[in-house]
Amino acid sequence: MFDTMTSTKVLGAVCGSLLVFLFAKWGGEALYHVGATGHGGHGEGEIHAAYIIETGDDSQGDAEAVDEGPDFATLLAEADVGKGASVFKKCAACHSLEAGETKTGPSLHGIVGKSVASTDGFGYSGALKAVAETWGTDELNAFLTKPKSFAPGTAMSFNGLKKDKDRANLIAYLESLGG
């Protein structure tokens, strides 16, 4: 009997102090919010703003900035021609590798080192010749990263290959075919 009474009292005391604790916590939070937003010029927004670090780097979102790996020459030297052949499937809908075979785009036979827009009988847009003379590996790399940025107005409706490795493998493949 006596034991039950004692434990009930103890339980009551514990509950009581928990309640006091909770009230103190709520009170504290309410005070904090008043303090943080109440006195002009010290809102929470401004407190957070103090921690924004200005990096000066606004290149985020550019296709070129996707991969921060080894430079392109290194990737090209280590390229996997077999993988390049499968990347070419993305181009094959519009480009043949057979000389003189025109699809939506001109034949890419011997394209590495070839003069830009030089396939006879293909109706080029003129946008490519405006920005490059010869399809060296660097020009192809730049063009294939984002065709419409490299050659504004180009008739090639292709978004580009964002991965440096894909471009390196593909260009190595095209180069391996010779011309």
Ligand code: HEC
């Ligand atoms: C939707 C069709 C389409 C796809 C897909 C496409 N191309 Fe093209 N491509 C074209 C057209 C059309 C042109 C002609 C562009 C112009 O005249 O502005 C072109 C032009 C080119 C040229 C310039 C050729 C020259 O004779 O100067 C190269 C190089 C090229 N494409 C490579 C590629 C590669 C590599 C891929 C795959 C990664 C690819 N293209 C995907 C349609 C396409």
